[in-house]
Amino acid sequence: MPHATDPQPCIAVVDDDDGLRESLAWLLDSVGLATRAYADGDAFLAAPADSHAVVLLDVRMPGLSGLQVQQRLNERGDGAPVIFMTGHGDVPMAVAALKAGAFDFIEKPFNHQQLIDTVQQALAEHQQSREAQSRLEVLHDRYIAxxxxxxxxxxxxxxxxxxxxxxxxxxxxxxxxxxxxxxxxxxxxxxxxxxxxxxxxxxxxxxxxxxxx
The missing domain is CATH 1.10.10.10 (Winged helix-like DNA-binding domain superfamily/Winged helix DNA-binding domain)
Structure with missing residues (x-):
């Protein structure tokens, strides 16, 4: 069980497909990863900042598209790695997402092990980034002193x-x-x-x- 001061990383699943959200939640839960599901980009963006360690984000959704959600995240400085979920023919959009800083993209239908591996890699990178930021903040405080x-x-x-x-x-x-x-x-x-x-x-x-x- 995670320590009270070291909460379990939460994976955001943002997709308008109810069945897919449930399937992904079950899959990630099966390997011990907590999830929080959102049916659209607005609901996800309304969640508290820094509440997700990784974001699984659908490219095509009603309302805000995945690329628009990614842009909002970049604008507010959200550092959580974004993994795009793409359908057939969405590869050009996925490439644009990668250029805008996305961690990776996975094509539907998913290879379950590939998805789990990619999420785990993104989690590891996010943890390393947070640790580096923490070290920099300590260094800055020492310099100011x-x-x-x-x-x-x-x-x-x-x-x-x-x-x-x-x-x-x-x-x-x-x-x-x-x-x-x-x-x-x-x-x-x-x-x-x-x-x-x-x-x-x-x-x-x-x-x-x-x-x-």
Whole structure:
């Protein structure tokens, strides 16, 4: 049973076909995945944000189409992976959906194992994305907690300036630059200069070098 602070991921099933919704709910439930079904895009979009870990979305529905629902999700910054369910002849629409950021698309009638595998892969990616976002938020909080001078020195170090150049630029001693740099590295959890630069890139303080990670 999931821990109270770690709720079971919920899969949204958005399709106007009652039978298909029930079939998918049964299939996903059979492998231990919770589902929540919606008959149209408006009902799904009215649900609380971040309440779904993965979205199974039909391309063709009355009212809002699957592509329109995807656009709304993108506009509000919803990061849940979207898997489109497509009928015969909908491949061009599915390709457009992929270009707009969809995780994948599956053609009806479904291969059950393929659908389960795709949902599991999307869940894993979503979890990794959430963990990365959480790490970035912690890193940002640590950066904000630094003294203004430490933040300045941090950026200059990441830009490639030497301690002597930073000292001359800020009007402080080289020793002060070194002390502040080491203190900032410790606060951010950077073990060396290369790691410090990567963290500064992740925070958006400096741009990554062309061809860099």
């Amino acid at each position: 630094l003294r203004p001078k430490e933040r300045q020195i941090l950026v200059h170090v990441a830009e490639g300036m030497t301690s002597r150049e930073i000292a001359a630029h800020l009007g402080v001693s080289t020793k002060t630059v070194e002390v502040y740099r080491l203190r900032a590295m410790k606060a951010l959890g950077a073990a060396n200069l290369a790691e410090l630069v990567r963290l500064c890139v992740a925070l958006g303080l400096v741009e990554a070098l062309p061809g860099g990670d």
